[in-house]
Amino acid sequence: MKLKEIMLVDDNSIDNYVSKIVTEKENIAETITVKSSAIEALEYLKTKADNFPELIFLDIKMPIMDGFGFLLEFSKFTVDKKANCAIVMLSSSISNEDMEAASNDQHVIDYLSKPLNKDKLTKVLDILIQKK
Template identity: 40%
Template sequence: MAAKKYHSVMLIDDNEIDNLINQKMIEAADIAEHIYTHTGAKSAIEFLKNVSKLPDISKEVLPDVIFLDIDMPLMDGFQFLDEFEKLSEQTRNKCRVVMLTSSINPQDVNKSKKYSYVKEYINKPLSQDSLEKLEV
């Protein structure tokens, strides 16, 4: 079964090695033309805010899928989601969020389900199998 194809995806993880591994998995699966990586949720939110102010290019630049880590300094994944909910409707509708985390805490899984934009919860690292099963 072939994985779904996306125009662009975004990785948000404070661990650069995890970002690199996940980026390589996405490239190997050939599911996205563009991959944006952010090592902080704050910079990712700023990027999304700035892009959404440019309606001419936002459809092209906004990621289809955001792979979001939970446990990060300064702004964690849930704080990112709280900020994400304040973004434009166009941005919120275009970007689907997949929690990509090493957390196996059931409370994190349940908390992520409270956000309508979170479509899946996957444990790190990404695998060919998890990418093929992705349904967002």
């Protein structure tokens, strides 16, 4: 399964670097877009004329707007834009409240702890395949 686009959203450049290397090594996407804030990611999505990335890895703890703020704004996009877009929360937070809030969002398909690795990526791809 090869995706057209994956987007990584994290304010930590090292985490983005690790996630990008893992996804590139597995060769699962034509394009890997990296954004360093939720606001930057939303601005990018607003400029997309075609479909959104099929997969977004989203950090929770970010300054100005956190991952849940992103999810709230993401929910306001049209259904057709969001239709084939799945979100995975990729966080260092082990808070039960964060995990529960993420699981209650219809676009979030999984909650993973950082860092992203091959096994976690394989798990996410399996979930995407089951969704199709």
